Amino acid sequence: MSFHDTSNTGLGLGLGLGLVSFHDQSGNCMKSTNNDPMRESHKIKKVENPSSKCNNTYPSLTLGPPDDDDGDDDDEVNNNNQPSSKTESYEYFRPQVSSPSAVSSFSNSSSIKRERDQVLGGEEFEVVVEKVPTRVVGDVDEDGNPRKKLRLTKEQAAVLEENFREHSTLNPKQKQELAMKLNLRARQVEVWFQNRRARTKLKQTESDCELLKKCCDTLTVENKKLQKELQELKSMQATPVPLYMQIPAATLSICPSCERICGGNENNGDNNNNGSSHTTTLLIGSKTHHHSFYKSNNYPFPHSSSAAC
DNA sequence: CTCATACGGAAACTTACCTCA
DNA sequence: GCTGAGGTAAGTTTCCGTATG
Incomplete structure (x- = not known):
């Protein structure tokens, strides 16, 4: 006291x-x-x-x-x-x-x-x-x-900014030195740093918010796609069992290039496979989406990426 | 060692002035 | 010239950590 x-x-x-x-x-x-x-x-x-x-x-x-x-x-x-x-x-x-x-x-x-x-x-x-x-x-x-x-002059602001980049907080000595250098009171330097930190935080918060927003949008789109796909699959299930459904799931795969579900074994790209497997193919959505989806969900999709239809 | 108190720093919030469209 | 919005210096309140008796 x-x-x-x-x-x-x-x-x-x-x-x-x-x-x-x-x-x-x-x-x-x-x-x-x-x-x-x-x-x-x-x-x-x-x-x-x-x-x-x-x-x-x-x-x-x-x-x-x-x-x-x-x-x-x-x-x-x-x-x-x-x-x-x-x-x-x-x-x-x-x-x-x-x-x-x-x-x-x-x-x-x-x-x-x-x-x-x-x-x-x-x-x-x-x-x-x-x-x-x-x-x-x-x-x-x-x-x-x-x-x-x-109003701080541009020169003062520049020096303060420069110092702020080095360290966002000041110890008393630094504050005093800076004050002397800029011909300001230590209190002014202190206040400037306080406000500067506040601005930095505010901007950071804003950018974080933006980022989250974008993330949310992306996920929403992704979610819609998945919902749609799910809908399609369900509707297909409702219909009389098509030929490809009779194929064991383990033998189904998605061709990375044509994005179709291919029935049959991995060697469908072989000689004798002159598009025959495509008789049981199904187009579903974008390539990247599906691959990432299956990947991220660890779907054991029995498809060799090297295999082509 | 624990507790109460004092102190200082910083964040958060607020106010008021200034500039500019 | 007036006005509202935005930027910012500065004031106030609150919280937290530390020192001391």
Whole structure:
């Protein structure tokens, strides 16, 4: 709790001071508060959430995220990147953050944290919540300007993508290095990887779904064919026993080339077999289908593939 | 060793902004 | 200019594993 305590202390204060060195260890305050205190706070949180989204009442928050979720050096980086929402010293990698907007959302999270801390601390919570206006997160910054959404540059995205290909998760060190490299906050890198993993999984799920769909279609077609074949065989059985039926089953076979059931023995392709066996042949379906069918079902079809009609 | 608690990471879900047709 | 859909950054909730007393 020590880290949390530190970051929790507060808002504007926290950010300027510590945290810098406590990188990624402090984790999200909300997380911790979230998880543990018997999740009691969850209920409360839900209630408070909407309210927490307002930062109007905490203009000082715009200084930056005291903890920036991760707390830590993120802030450090953040400070570099977004100099209090006023300066324009955004470097190469940061052209898209146009205003304090990006900061505003963080300030919100700060307020959230504070509220939660209070929850942990005791009862003040309700009071605080009541005070917080119900405004949506980051809708406006402290200046009342509409919040702009941070957009990663192509360069940043490319580097992140490259790293993601190497490893889909980051350890704190990697995260920090990447953040420094891209001039982002560690939290942003972390979030990007989270979302990237989610997208990957989603795409994988979609493709799996497609595959299963195709499989299903194929099996449906196969099933229909088999049903049809079965029907045909049944109807044939219903009719007076034809000549080929009188031939012992063990002597029946399917010619791979002409796809007919051939009666008689294996040497039907012989000299004397001038198509005589075809007098008792029956056409049934496609070649591949049947062969695979018999194969897959381990049908002991007494047919030598080498034999021809 | 077991149990309760705290903490952190990640997934899942949700929200809000932005872009584009 | 307006609008709806899709993409995506970021916030929230939940779960799980691990450490510690």
